Amino acid sequence: MNNTVIDAHNISKVYNPETIPVYAINNVHLHLEKGEFTALVGPSGSGKTTLLNLIGGLDKPDNGNIFINGIDITRLSANELINFRLHNIGFVFQSFNLIPVLTARENVEFIMLLQRIKKRNRENRITQLFKQIGLEDRINSRPAYLSGGQQQRVAVARALASKPQFVLADEPTANLDSKSASNLLDIMDKLNKEEGMTFIFSTHDPRVIERARRVITLVDGRISSDTAVVETSIPHHINS
Amino acid sequence: MWLFRFAWKNMWRNRQRTAITMAAIFFAVILSVAASSLKEGIFDNLVKNVVSFYTGYIQIHKKGYWDEQVLDNSFSPDKELEQKILQQKNIVSLAPRLESFALVSSGNITKGSMVVGIDPKGEDRITSLRSKLISGNYIENNDHAVLLSQGLAERLKLKARDTIILIGQGYHGTTAAGKYSIKGIVKFGSPELNDRSLFMPLPLAQDMYGAGDNITSFVLSLHHPSELEATSSLIRSAIGNEYEVMTWGEISPDIKQHIETDSKNMRVVHWILYLLISFGILGTLLMMMVERKFEMGMLVAVGMKKIKLAALLTIESIFTVLCGCILGIILSIPLVFYLNVHPLRIGGETAKAYERFGFEAVFPASTAAFNFIYQGIIVLIIGLVLSLYPMYKAFRLNPVKAMKK
Numbered sequence: 001m002n003n004t005v006i007d008a009h010n011i012s013k014v015y016n017p018e019t020i021p022v023y024a025i026n027n028v029h030l031h032l033e034k035g036e037f038t039a040l041v042g043p044s045g046s047g048k049t050t051l052l053n054l055i056g057g058l059d060k061p062d063n064g065n066i067f068i069n070g071i072d073i074t075r076l077s078a079n080e081l082i083n084f085r086l087h088n089i090g091f092v093f094q095s096f097n098l099i100p101v102l103t104a105r106e107n108v109e110f111i112m113l114l115q116r117i118k119k120r121n122r123e124n125r126i127t128q129l130f131k132q133i134g135l136e137d138r139i140n141s142r143p144a145y146l147s148g149g150q151q152q153r154v155a156v157a158r159a160l161a162s163k164p165q166f167v168l169a170d171e172p173t174a175n176l177d178s179k180s181a182s183n184l185l186d187i188m189d190k191l192n193k194e195e196g197m198t199f200i201f202s203t204h205d206p207r208v209i210e211r212a213r214r215v216i217t218l219v220d221g222r223i224s225s226d227t228a229v230v231e232t233s234i235p236h237h238i239n240s
Numbered sequence: 241m242w243l244f245r246f247a248w249k250n251m252w253r254n255r256q257r258t259a260i261t262m263a264a265i266f267f268a269v270i271l272s273v274a275a276s277s278l279k280e281g282i283f284d285n286l287v288k289n290v291v292s293f294y295t296g297y298i299q300i301h302k303k304g305y306w307d308e309q310v311l312d313n314s315f316s317p318d319k320e321l322e323q324k325i326l327q328q329k330n331i332v333s334l335a336p337r338l339e340s341f342a343l344v345s346s347g348n349i350t351k352g353s354m355v356v357g358i359d360p361k362g363e364d365r366i367t368s369l370r371s372k373l374i375s376g377n378y379i380e381n382n383d384h385a386v387l388l389s390q391g392l393a394e395r396l397k398l399k400a401r402d403t404i405i406l407i408g409q410g411y412h413g414t415t416a417a418g419k420y421s422i423k424g425i426v427k428f429g430s431p432e433l434n435d436r437s438l439f440m441p442l443p444l445a446q447d448m449y450g451a452g453d454n455i456t457s458f459v460l461s462l463h464h465p466s467e468l469e470a471t472s473s474l475i476r477s478a479i480g481n482e483y484e485v486m487t488w489g490e491i492s493p494d495i496k497q498h499i500e501t502d503s504k505n506m507r508v509v510h511w512i513l514y515l516l517i518s519f520g521i522l523g524t525l526l527m528m529m530v531e532r533k534f535e536m537g538m539l540v541a542v543g544m545k546k547i548k549l550a551a552l553l554t555i556e557s558i559f560t561v562l563c564g565c566i567l568g569i570i571l572s573i574p575l576v577f578y579l580n581v582h583p584l585r586i587g588g589e590t591a592k593a594y595e596r597f598g599f600e601a602v603f604p605a606s607t608a609a610f611n612f613i614y615q616g617i618i619v620l621i622i623g624l625v626l627s628l629y630p631m632y633k634a635f636r637l638n639p640v641k642a643m644k645k
Contacts, residue, residue: 058541059640079545086543093643097538101249113242114543162543 004067005166005198006032006055011064013050013221024050025061026221032166035196037189039203039212047221048202049170055200056089056168057081069165086114090159092169096151098143104154105130105139111161129157133187149180153187160191166198173205185211243548247555254531257524262564264520265619269568270575272513272615277576278584279506280606283499287465287488294433295488296335296366296459298472300325303484305456306491311340311411314454315483322458324478330462330471335362336455338445342408342416344438346396353392353438355406357445357455366461369426369439376400376424381441385423391435393425400424406438410449418448429602517619521626525557529633536634537642546635553630561623565616572612579605 008030015022025047032038040048053059055066057073065072068088076084085091098107105126112122130136133153143151152172159167169188173181189211191197201208209215217225251258291297302315317336325334338357343350360379364370369387370378377400379387386404393399402422410416420440428434446453462471468487476485489496539549583604591601 053640056541082540082543082545085541091538091542093538097535099535099539101253102246110246111542114545114548158542 002070003034004031005034005036005069006030006200007067008055009065009067011054011061011066013047013054013059014062017062023221025054027063028221028223030055030216030223032198032200034165034198035192036214037192037199037212038214038216039201039209040216040218041203041209042218042224046218048218050221051218052168052170052200052202056091057085086111087162088165090162090164090167092152092155092159092167092172094171094174096143096148096155096175098151098154098158100143103140103142104135104146104150104157107143107154108157108161111158115162125161129160132160132191133157134183147180148176149183152176152180152184156184156187156191160197166200169199169201171203171205172201173203173208178207181205181207243552244555247552247559250552251556251559254528257527258560261521261524261560262567264524265517265561265564265623266568266571268513268517268520269565269615269619270572272510272517272619273569273572273612274575274579274605275506275509275513276611276615277572277605277607278579278603279503280608280611281580281583282603283503284606285602285604286495286499291367291461291465291488294367294430295491297462297465297468297488298460298475299486299491300458300460300475300479301456301484301486303482306484306486309339309456311338311409311449311451311454311456314338314411314451314456316452316454317458321479321483325458325460325475328471328474328478330464330467331475332461332463333362333365335359335366335459336442337363337457337459338442338449338451338454339456340408340416340445340449342406342438344392344396345405345407346398346402349396351392351395351436353406353436355408355438355440355445357442357449358439359442363439363459366459372426372428373424374427376422379423379439379441381443383423383441384444385421385440386444387424387426387439388422389434389437390425390427391431392437393422395435398422406448408449411451411454414450416449418444420444514618514622518622518626521557521561521623522629524560525626525630528556529630533642536637537639540637541639541643546637549637550631550634553634554624554627557623557627557630558620561620561627565619565623568619569612569616576605576611577607580607 008028011025011028011030012023013025015024028051030051040051042048050059054061055068057068057076060074065074067073068084071084073081073084098104099110102110108126108129109122112125117125126139130139133156135150135153138146138150143154146154156167159169173184176184185208188199192199201212203209213229215225215227215229216223217227302313305313322334325331336359340355342353342355344353358369360369360381364378373387374390379385388396388398388404396404398404400422403419404422405417405419407415407417426437426439428437440448442455445451462468472485472487479485536549540546583602586601586603
């Protein structure tokens with residue numbers, strides 16, 4: 001059985017190609033399988049966010065192909081990409097980005113409304129998700145009345161609402177205190193282990209890197225190392 | 241449906257901004273409705289003045305009478321002619337008149353006067369002459385008495401039940417003279433009419449001027465004044481070339497021109513108002529677009545189709561404009577009704593200019609529902625047109641660029 005979720009071949013993203021070309025991503029190959037818990041690390045400007053944007057279908061590479069579940073997303077039109085993202089990719093942003101006028105429940109339900117999921121199924125999914133993130137008692141609160149950690153947990157629930165193939169999280173703990181970050185990571189870790197949800201983070205945060213089971217380091221738009229971490233916490237080098 | 245709920249919630253995300261936009265629309269609608277109602281009211285009033293003071297909506301004379309207004313150009317009306325006129329559906333009623341000039345004398349004071357022989361009941365139906373009575377009684381068809389306008393009565397120092405002597409030139413050069421009692425005093429808003437009018441029953445006028453059963457005009461009132469031109473054409477073709485059919489605009493071209501000129505000026509004022517409304521709404525839309533750029537990028541990133549985002553932004557704009565419009569219309573209703581009951585009265589040179597046309601400088605607002613609906617719809621259309629901008633931005637949105645901090 002093919003467990004490949006993301007298969008990126010030889011992808012490059014160049015800014016200012018006609019003046020002074022800047023390679024944000026330079027000839028990257030990436031292969032991720034279902035159930036991975038992967039951290040993309042590297043210094044600022046190394047291309048982490050650009051790579052997340054490319055594999056998230058938010059941006060298109062100048063070279064190469066990205067296959068998600070066997071579909072080459074570089075060949076999809078803008079509208080097809082939006083639809084693809086809606087059904088296949090969950091996003092968690094650094095600054096939570098919940099819709100301030102909606103309650104926690106409505107923020108999660110929003111994605112399912114876009115997917116035209118029936119009310120009964122939505123209700124069941126919402127109940128399940130809020131149980132998983134441990135915020136049943138804050139389900140009807142607006143983001144302004146939630147702490148940063150709680151908001152980010154709702155953002156995770158929103159990302160999972162569409163039952164995506166994988167979740168892309170751009171520095172999810174950057175705006176959280178230690179306790180909140182730890183709680184969030186526990187939840188994501190649990191979802192990964194119990195439900196096999198694939199997570200890919202871009203991060204600088206050692207707490208996240210510590211919990212990741214694969215760490216990909218980017219430097220100047222290239223993968224400088226790709227390390228698998230075995231359960232015993234002894235790093236296992238895949239390639240470099 | 242959820243998109244509408246979401247848009248409604250979004251509308252209130254920045255209450256102050258929404259309140260400012262709504263206030264801009266609200267005041268613009270009030271101003272716009274008030275200006276439009278005043279404009280319509282003023283012009284309706286002018287037309288009503290013209291029609292009810294003297295001209296009626298349509299007059300029928302013997303051909304050539306308007307160029308040479310003498311009794312020799314009068315005509316003898318027959319039943320067939322009356323029937324042909326009354327057959328037109330838009331005609332409410334018809335009243336005959338015999339108009340001429342005479343000197344009015346009392347004691348050693350003599351003044352020139354316009355003498356109008358009328359069918360008292362028919363005239364009242366068209367010009368509401370009875371309602372202008374301020375003292376004495378209204379004349380009957382068989383009375384040997386006259387109605388005097390207030391200004392003329394004051395100049396002659398007369399009151400109801402006093403007596404006057406009339407002298408003038410009658411039909412075919414005969415001498416017209418008579419002594420009559422004043423049955424009542426009528427007051428006109430038009431100073432021109434108020435200072436020189438005298439009304440007497442038609443048979444009495446025909447007798448005094450030796451005009452037999454002749455009249456100088458038929459004055460007509462209409463069911464639907466808006467169909468004035470069509471009705472006059474129908475009458476013209478029904479009664480033939482022997483008669484001239486004139487609308488109030490042809491009888492008083494200076495007033496018609498004044499209305500048209502003022503109407504154009506008011507249109508400019510309205511366009512300025514619409515421009516101000518447009519800038520108010522556009523300013524808020526621009527602020528909203530900048531403020532929510534990141535969020536819009538996020539919505540598209542997580543899978544919201546751009547067409548849905550555009551629809552959301554458009555619904556928000558419509559809600560805001562609609563709320564401002566409805567509030568504006570609701571509050572403009574009592575204002576307009578107040579201005580209708582307590583019309584604006586102006587003085588100075590403008591008032592004198594109006595008086596030169598023969599009207600009181602009184603401006604009641606029109607309470608026609610059309611003004612409220614029309615202005616509301618125009619502001620709504622402005623809002624809809626301006627909401628094309630956020631729509632355009634939504635379609636052009638690049639989520640990566642929008643989410644770049």
